[in-house]
Amino acid sequence: MKTRILFIILGVFAVFYLYTQYQKYSSRPMPTELNPIVEEKMNSLITKTEERGISIIITDGFRSEAEQNVLYQRGRSTDGQIVTYAKGGESYHNYGLAIDFALRNDNDEIIWDMEYDGNQNGESDWMEVVSLAKELGFSWGGDFSRFKDYPHFQMDFGLSIQELQWGKRPPDVID
Template sequence: MRTLSNIMTFLFTVSVVALLLYYLITRIQFEDPQGLFYKKDVPMPTSLHPVVEERKEELVTTVEEKGINIVITEGHRSMERQDKLYEQGRSTEGNIVTYAEGGESYHNYGLAIDFALKTDQGQVIWDTEYDGNGNGESDWLEIVEIARDLGFHWGGDWENFKDYPHLQMDFGLSIRELKNGKRPKVDEHVGED
């Protein structure tokens, strides 16, 4: 009787382990169909992704045609700069400007830009209600709408931490995937709307 009980326990354990392995393997294949593990040795980008660069230029041209003076204040951001920004308001003076440490921002992967407005007097401002072109609409929100049409996601739409100057293209990739070496393919996205 004891032998039968041991056999049943063994078979149950093997079944549970087999189900767990099946679940993990299918999950890995779904999340990473190109291989069982992410590539961790992929170099970090050092500039904006070509599509983000192209759309940034389109954004600047389009908003300037509407009489809006835009300034791109940030594009690709190094891990070191990201860490310094993260320290701001925590271990260094100033207000908290980000909740992302190095490697946790789309800027670090060349997939995000920040913008501001420039007044006719040359002053750079972050005023979301400013109407410099005098058409009765917020220049900031006009920029956001144009950016959305170009494929950007706006940080002002985020639930927890509103990042009004932030525009990003994630190409369907999470920060976790980017940290683990996944990158958007250039040739699959160039020229797409």
């Protein structure tokens, strides 16, 4: 009986804590562009890949909730393959914390070929880009356990999607 009462009390405190956290941040507006730190790191990634003879293009960055919902419908209620499992507000793109990339080959074509070695150094250009992005602090979607998202990089700053939905925001300047 005492254990049950203790669990009830702990449950009430947990609900109260979560509610106060939600109230503390819930009035913050949604971002409308890439986080400045993510943008700075993205630009560094472009420069570093160019220095290695690799040309990349950023195919997506900030994405509104409406744009995310359109992508979510692909392969469900609209034609095409499923490209995301995240609805609007459930993607780091919606908070300006993610980018997607592709390679540009010697013919100036945009490709998603993970084996392509355009700089002829014996290494996959794709994996060279991944390595550079990780050095800059990005997480790679190819490491995700549920849905492999090979063109995807993100910086979550230790924040979960739920915390972002509640209104918590990462820093926008490097200390």
